Amino acid sequence: MKKELIYRNATLSFILINFWSLYCFFDYFTEPVSFFSGFGTYIIFFYTTLFCITTGVVLLLLRLLVFKKSKGSKLKNNIVYLFAGIFNLNLFVIWIIIFTLQLIQLKIDVLYYPLGNCIISGIILSDTFELNTKIKELKSTRDKTT
Secondary structure (H helix, E strand, O other), rough: OOHHHHHHHHHHHHHHHHHHHHHHHHHHOOOOOOOOOOOHHHHHHHHHHHHHHHHHHHHHHHHHHOOOOHHHHHHHHHHHHHHHHHHHHHHHHHHHHHHHHOOOOOOHHHHHHHHHHHHHHHHHHHHHOOOHHHHHHHHHHHHHHO
């Protein structure tokens, strides 16, 4: 049941992210052609990045402080928690594409945002999909042998 709930929440998250991407895509094409064409889309993207980083940090703090091990599955199976992880990963990939294609000349200070997206998405997704279970199994077998 747990895996089915996680996959359902992941599917819903991908659908919501797709709607956001479509909105930004069509918003770009409806902007009037001017000297600063596309700047509004960049502002939407930048504020979305700030929103996702803030949401991810708040959810991670909730996970660590409020929903400890006894109640941890309540937040891990929550759609908002998984949505924050997937959306931060999506934004990180977009930042990598922007930097690789050199679409925008950005200062070095802006590199903190994709780094934050990467760290938050990595922690949330590894927590949700329990990617560290092999490490726990290795530690438990090592402790049993000693």
